[in-house]
Amino acid sequence: MYHISCDIRAQRSAQLIAESVLHLAEKKPLAEISIAEIQRISGVSRSTFYRLFDTPLDVVTWQVEKLFKTWSAEITKAPAKKIIPLAFMQLMMKNAALLEILAQNDQLALLARNHRHYFQDVLTVFDFPADLDQIEKEYLIDFLSYALPIAIFTWLRRGKKETAAEVSHYFWQSIRLMSQATKK
Structure with missing residues (x-):
């Protein structure tokens, strides 16, 4: 489930996360993508990821x-x-x-x-x-x-x-x- 508000910062963070997940998913299955990898590529904190999404899917x-x-x-x-x-x-x-x-x-x-x-x-x-x-x-x-x-x-x-x-x-x-x- 995702939880993205209309806040511009949340939208921007969600987009950065999405770009990172799509990039990583070109190389391996979604189930194998870690939050740490998403965090490293997107520059978005772990807590922000979990505030917006539950999983890479x-x-x-x-x-x-x-x-x-x-x-x-x-x-x-x-x-x-x-x-x-x-x-x-x-x-x-x-x-x-x-x-x-x-x-x-x-x-x-x-x-x-x-x-x-x-x-x-x-x-x-x-x-x-x-x-x-x-x-x-x-x-x-x-x-x-x-x-x-x-x-x-x-x-x-x-x-x-x-x-x-x-x-x-x-x-x-x-x-x-x-x-x-x-x-x-």
Whole structure:
């Protein structure tokens, strides 16, 4: 869990800690990163670390949540539903280093959980039937909450070769193929 106030000093310390954790996580798993290493690189005291975060994973969680807040704010301005996966892919690709850390530390669930939380804001942009009951809505949200992050992890696994437009195309193509396969 993280505990970051709106205080400018706390925000600055949290950012220094985050940069240090991301740097260290490029070299080793999050579980092996010590607070002493973070302290040494960031220049932030041990007590400040524990005032803001509990673990290095909390630091990454904070970074992911900041990323999704940005995405949520951008996406509600999107003119069409086809743009949503593209905008998601573009933002995620800009933050590939953070995503690689999530992939290396088996944290797809962290990405999907945040996506699900912010997907509520995005749901209004799609043209889903107004008469969806609560159960249908939950299944739809959970499916899409994992589907987009899985597309990003596939892009990472493939060596980041495709553009955001190509990954978005493959995402929608996969949805179409699944739909066609269930109609047969």
